[in-house]
Amino acid sequence: MKARSSSGILLSLVLFTLPAVGKEIRATVVYDDKATEINPAQTQDGTDQLWVTTHDLTRATRFEVKPQGICRDELCFPLPKARKQEFLEKKPGASDELFNLTAFASLVHQPVAHDVATSTWYFGLRSDQQQGLASLRAPDFTLPDMDGKMHSLSDFRGKKVFLVTWASW
């Protein structure tokens, strides 16, 4: 009985002190090196937190909110049940839920860099994108040649590949 009442107090404290949504802003989200303008997004003053609608989440990252978690193609990251309110919030009257993209980045060990002046958030490689090297498998990539034709490392499977970088600088 005692435990229940204290968790009730805790819950109301959390709801009271953590208004997930603060100021409406315009934001540029760079995900997989692709820039998407989001207007409006929401942040809390003095923090790097970025909330976007679930619609904008999919537009910017191709991830979708599903019952089993945050998913894209076969990839799915479950949200810890007890911490759901850190990631998702529905404002009364709003048609779309809001999703905390920066909290999600921290959950999946994805580095985030933020530029305040231009309101730009850059999301780096998630930890699942960095696992290739530990398995000794060469991470796959797809890049254009000078004529814009795309080539993937996986196109070369069955052959030895000498991969070498250079630069004009």
Add this chain to the structure above:
Amino acid sequence: MKEKNVEIISVAQDTGGVKDAGKWITDAKATYTVLIDQEHLISKLYHMVNVPTGVWINEQGRIVRPNEVAFIDDRFRKFTDLDSAPYIDALKDWAEKGDKSVYVMSEERLRAKLAPPDPNMALAAAEFGLGEQLYKSGHGAEAIPHFKEAQRLNPKSWNYKRQAYALSSEKDYGTTFLEEVQKAGGSKVYYAPPELPKASDAGNKKP
């Protein structure tokens, strides 16, 4: 260089893309695959810190020699003081013998060399990516603090330094490329010679 048993994929790490790298590609008249990597994706995925960096990948898509200084000609010999011949010979040996080549690294050694980056390096890559994005969207001045932050978080990356200098000027960073090379310990550190087994060891490798 042309080696019939090995496909060469040469990737330009150039934020400016074809505008900056194109002339070099046209002039080289390469017969192998040359790709343009405006976002330095290969450096990010493979944790590379300099150019040229080479990786050997076998028929199954597995890395058999990870990142190392990889000169396949002597155009920059004056500065590098590195003879490209031993590296080219090693590549030829691999082309012929495949996974049995003495230059293919053991799994243990590969694992030690391919350890995951520390969180600072991952964050450095994000700061660098943000800088590139800002530069490309016309915010060159706003990009500079993020390039500086990337350099601070991963001081071993020459790519972060040199690409940033090339996009504006060394003056914005209060240093010069040559000063930075000196500070790091000279060209032998800047271009560490590849660790190749001695030729006399070749052929004595246990299966």
